[in-house]
Amino acid sequence: MKWSERFTKAGRGLAKAVGRYPLTLAFLLAAAIVNAMAIEDATILETTHNKLFAAFIVGAFLATLGQVIYEKIDGSTAKRWILSAVSAVLTGGYLWIIWGAPQFGMEIVVRTAALLSAIIIAIILVPSLKGKVNFNQSFLGAFKAFFIAGFFSGVIFAGLAIIIGAVDLLLFSVDEMLYAHTANIVFSLFAPIYFLSLIPNYWTAEEEIVDRTVACPRFLEILISNILIPLVSIFTVILVLYIGLNLRGEFWSENLIEPMLVSYSIVVIVIMFLSANLTNRFATLFRKVFPKVLIPLVVLQLVASVLKIGDVGLTHSRYYVIMYGVFAAVAGVVFSFLKPTKSSIIAMVFMAFSLLSTIPPVDAFGVSRRNQIGTLEQVLERNDMLVDGEIVPKADLPNDDKDMIINITEYIWRMGYTEDVSWLGPNFNYYNNFERTFGFKWDDFYNDGKMYRTFYRNQETAIDISGYDGLAHMRYFGENPKENLTDAVQIVHQGNTYELDWAIEGDVHNLILKDEAGNILASFDFNQVFVRFDAIEDMEEMRKGLTNEEATFEAVGNGADLKVIIESYEMYPTGRDSEEWSINSEFNALIDIKE
Template identity: 40%
Template sequence: MHKKALHDTLIIEENRKSGKSTKEVRNIGVKWYISLGKRLRGLTGSAARFPLAIAFLLAIAVMLSVEIGTDRDVSKYLLACAVGAVSAAAAQTAWERFFKGHGARLLLMGGSLLSAAAYYLAVRNADITGPEVGVRTAVLLFALVFAFLWLPVIRSRVGFSESFMAAFKSLFHSLLYSAVIMGGIAAILAAIDRLIWPLDNRVYAHTAVWVFVLFAPVFFLSLIPVYPGRGEDGPDPAGREERDMVLAARTACPRFLEILISYIVIPLVSVFTVILAAYILLNIQSEFWTDNLLESMLISYAVTVILVNILAAGMKNRFAALFRLISPKVLIPIVLFQIVSSFLTVRDTGLTYSRYYVILFGLFAVCAGLVLSILPPKRNGIIAALLIAFCAVSILPPVDAFTLSRSNQIGLLESTLERNGMLADGAVVPNGSLSDADRKKIVSSVEYLGNTGELNRVSFLPADFTIYEDFYDTFGFDAYAMPGTSYRTVSVYSDAALPVDIAGYEYLFQAYLNYPEDTNREIGRLSRDGADYSLTAMPGGTGGKIILSKEGGEELIRFDTGEIFSRYETYPVSKSALTPEEALFTAENDRGRLAFIVQSASISFDGKQTYFSAQLYILADFK
């Protein structure tokens, strides 16, 4: 049967089942093939348009697959390639907007390669597990993404809001397609695993890498339109009409999205604005200035207002117009109040990198509110430029988040110690009689500097200072004591790798102690020379006791477990390596002897009661 005849037979059969005419069915098939062809051409077109960016994405996918298969840590290479991929995409859009010659394109691609190399050199010897590298990288990528969206529409007839809308739609399309593809492949793999032969579980991780790391970004790039270039003609003047049609379609707001934003999101945000404004007005003289929980809510609110204003820039309905008119003007005073509140918090607790970004974003939100209030939607690109500038400020020394917060926290710690006479000859003098406020400042600063890996920069602390082991001995009080109480917790541990010396003893028990304990608890039993003996933990005294007794209740030897905890109660909060001598306790008389080797112990004091627990080995011998 000829191909055409077979095709017509299939169409007729479909016609019979669906009730549609042959022509209608044929048109549906043609449209489906055309749509599929466009998608495939778009993917190949994005490879030609963004070759370097896709090369970086391919490298990321390969390295992730290697990491999954071998457990090698390639995170620094991954981050460098991520920076290279986004900067290469931004460089391509900059070339399309401002240049024509391929020499300029090659130079911009070379700049992207250099940016990836420079980033790798910057983080090659850095501790990537700390927050600094992660935060700086996230902010850098965020700025590059907005550069990718803003550069192709600078001083163009197409506005930033339209570019943002195109990217917004493309993102959701790429995520939807990727999720469907991933779900389908996962179902196929699961069927093969259950029905044919077992598969390595890592095959799902490999699949996710290639779908979400390579396919999804490539598909996203394929949906980004070519914006008007230099002279409004773009790189290919002959195809301007077709590009304009594609551009209009991809930057237009879908009817569904317009309804969602105009009649659902905008009313909800408006109601929330009224509630938020009412809360601020009712609490402006009390809780508002110290309510740190409200901080994240206000940031989320500011982000939502700015995004909705950008997405609704081209909408003509009354809800959108009123929202664009009113919301930026309401946003400004709300964010100003939050900035003042954050500055008051910094005065008491010092500057941290997170609060730095809260304040910086507040300043950006105020500027964005002014732009949205004064300038027409066509000028929204200024918001992207401001965002990129603020991001650059936050990661470039000497005014970046980590440099400023480090110097501020060290200064706060030093001033608090000096005020309490705790600095002498460049070293800290312990002082346990500080006010709760000063204790909190010291603990907060030391913890922050420890979490960011900056304790080695504090000249008056020992070079090997660690919070859990050395805080109490250095400052004279417990870092985790509850303010206003004498609460303190001490934990000690023995090195589990060290062998237990049982020479001279016949029996070995393992026991767990818990005080206060209300009932007798048998630790173990043994038989010797036809008699039965038991080792029992009993309440009583300052910490309980352990008794070795003969059947019938005859006591041979006892040990007061309070000795264990009286030895450790003056230790720092955590001591991770007890020496064999520190871990050993003994009891002996003319009938026997016991040895206790502590593996771990924890002691808590609340001013009225002492609580402790311990895991230990007990050695026993008779005389």
């Protein structure tokens, strides 16, 4: 097929999609207009943009779902208008719910994401309900359309950006906002409409079009069978060996195991859907073996997630992790013991869980709010700190209880739940009121008598650079400073080039100045910084800002002198009761090269 014919066909597909999804286009256009207004006026971005944009995106998905349902029932024009009206009313209801919120915060974002996830799966599921295709085929068709639309949209935007840049460079000045407006049009309008144009009406489309839509391209088949499945197989062996070798008490509280198992199960489930209709040996073996491997691994993830509730209570994120674990276990059972055509059960469970997590009183945020407040009350009462509805400050607590109080209080304050806690009150500020309320500091980490430390130089005082030949801004960061230090800095003085670099051997961390021949002219032992700040106990004074004298270190060498002036310094333990500490420091190095 010639390029002109392909272009014409694509144009016809877009025009058909516009006629097929008019309400979806209207919502997308409204979202693009709101984006354009926010690009031109940042105050809109801070006030109404997020709420309006989210509502219009939800509306676009609801309108698409309404059209898919209409095509499924093969109804009259009146039914189409009814479904469109329902979509518009639901969109208005969603906007009304979020409009009263003081800000577009975490709770609205997560609820919206869960709602959109359910709608997306419903859009994919409806064509598989007694239609020409099953859910696996519908999923594959949507998967292909998503990446095709994303690829072409990216290419189009890149081409337009190059054209705009060429005009700006060669002809006349172009407003920089034009790039943002172009991206808005391409990704808010073109990309979703092009995506919809790639999904046919499965009930009325010709058999050839349906087969082509749900067929797995050779490239994708090779990618799944010869690359993804072998890689997942190797990772599975490594994962099983790791679990088998480390299945002990500490294993269940490690931060690594939970996200690793969640990520693994997501990959396996997606590959199961994509490979459902493949007949090659790798895909067939994968479908037979991996669902049965998935079930015990998901159970381990669930156990690890439930055990973590005892450490930090039930947050909304852990609510979703546990809910996902249950869903993954159901998916493993369906894949293991039911026919591939029954995979729509998995989609229905996912939709049910997604919607359940947004409906009070069993929603993620309602459950987590009650659990966190209740857990905090238990810890306070256990330590006789909550008496007659008032908090009694107390510093002599077990470290684990301090951890619980610090973490839960921070979560409650960050999520805006303090107004639901009478003994904290709506005006409680975690950073300013914590120590006065509970009797100890929120940023205290007890580790061999050491505390979390943070220092900053007082920026109101300028640095005197008189008498020095160069200044370099550098950093020292991380547990393994060899991987996180600033690259070497070159200084040119009177035609000669000098290099300021690091020399690290074991616990010795030196900042050195070398000449062109590699001779060391000056060396500063950065351990001096550690020792000075580790010895400071008056944290309140240091939080006011270091004076230049307190932040300055000097080293005298044979061929040059160095002065190090700390701009910021943070020291924190790598974990609870860990003996290792991380350092994060930025500083200026002044160089005086002797004649």
